Amino acid sequence: MLDLNKTQILKLFNFREAVTLIQNAYVANAEGDVQTADVVHLGFPKTNGDCHIKSGHIEGTANYVIKIASGFYDNPSKGLASSNGIMLAFSATTGETVAILRDEGWLTDMRTAIGGALASRALARSNATAILIIGTGIQAKLQAQCLAKLMPERDLSFRVWGRTWLNAENAASELSKHGLNVLAVPVLDNEIRSADIIITTTPATAALFAEGLVSSGTHVTAIGADSPGKQELPVGLVTSASLRVCDIARQSLEHGEFQTASKSDASLAVTELGHVLSGTHGGRQSDDDISVVDLTGIAAQDIAITQAIIDAATSTDKN
């Protein structure tokens, strides 16, 4: 049985392998080949915490995966991170424990960022280079880094905006150290107009910018909304978009970015990302299309990134 801590996981992590497995996982999910259990939620109101359990299996693969992720929001005052998590893998043939990955939530952050980058690459114009990141947290930085890694051939320029100027400066400075061409920007509206790709990564509960600012041809990937009441984009942008794509329709319409738009239009049409990645759905049809992706996160991503670490550890063992 593998038992790895975060340091060991970071050392084993191979970006390209993870991207391939996560891409395959989205396709499998859209094609109905992923068994995903309902998410378990435990709440701890007295200690300002909660815990989610996601679990599932991709048909035909070796292991099933159970992810336990918690957030205890008073932790920072104790010098601890709010988020915590472990991934567990079990043999789908014998039930034996295959791996305990004590990743402290890092694998979730990374699979989320890879998912967003895959979606942005798949749906943006082929000549898109101006990227606007809204938000300054871990996802803001990881989305930028993953997109840069996925599009090494393009001369990408990043802009970062956050409600707090200092945070935007710090995020830009950190990304710059990773070799990205990046600038913190103090005013959002003009940046919205000129971006080719907009990636939103905030916990907002209302639209971050006004309707009508997004130019034709822009692609938007919304990462932040993952529970009832959250919203980052103006409803009109979502309803008028040429194409709405999500990781899993049920989640997205119930508690993702598309929840607000689907309240006013119960028949809102959405396409699952796996169908775009597999080519079953043609994706963007013209350079003038506005495309919007909403990702709420699916167990298939957890399964894929866990398998990537297991594969890396196993091949290391063999060498």
Next chain:
Amino acid sequence: MLDLNKTQILKLFNFREAVTLIQNAYVANAEGDVQTADVVHLGFPKTNGDCHIKSGHIEGTANYVIKIASGFYDNPSKGLASSNGIMLAFSATTGETVAILRDEGWLTDMRTAIGGALASRALARSNATAILIIGTGIQAKLQAQCLAKLMPERDLSFRVWGRTWLNAENAASELSKHGLNVLAVPVLDNEIRSADIIITTTPATAALFAEGLVSSGTHVTAIGADSPGKQELPVGLVTSASLRVCDIARQSLEHGEFQTASKSDASLAVTELGHVLSGTHGGRQSDDDISVVDLTGIAAQDIAITQAIIDAATSTDKN
């Protein structure tokens, strides 16, 4: 973080401590002080396996517990046990991982047996000494051993019956080595009539004996039925009993022993074991009562027995 394997867990296990914590857990559960998430089920039809995830937290206690239990029924042909499992405990204050107990399902077997023994002791006549165990597997043996440990002052005699005579002989022989006064019996019906306590531990899907055989004053604890379609007792015994007790009403009526009886009587009255153990419900009213307990297993038991191991390990550390 504690990381213990089965051998280490067995060494740390203290029966009395576990009994106390499990008894408290039943009371907390009946009083609404346990947060229990819906059970997650993953199925693996191609490999003849399944996995269940139970999770919860007892209000006011240090840790929440997640149990992952699997059954892969082709394992014995590979020289592996069918059942497997781990218990995970996390701080209900910070979310940090407190313990990984790789007990291979042993803690579940033990908490189930302690639950049955607590119920049998609480509801049988105070002068009950003749115990009939139906079934010859792990639960049959553990129920007998736990009941003997819980009633050291009584001169208990055990009888064991199973569909396969050799299995009954082997179970009796093993229990005898543990110091129990025990006899394997080849014919069931007369044993039903003369038992003071009957404990059923089989995966049966129809009544194991005919209606009308159970004498007045007998107590019955049914352990086997834990999913739709399972049944060990004649419906008439359940519906005519003076008292029906279960660990958790919803489970018992939906997929436990009481499921069949509740189909013919939707208003079937049941009492939760925690109320009997706390004294809120008076339990048996007369030596002529027939009482029936159905236990389907609750997360509170898992939480309690996990905490018992953590307590033992922590106090060992301190010594």
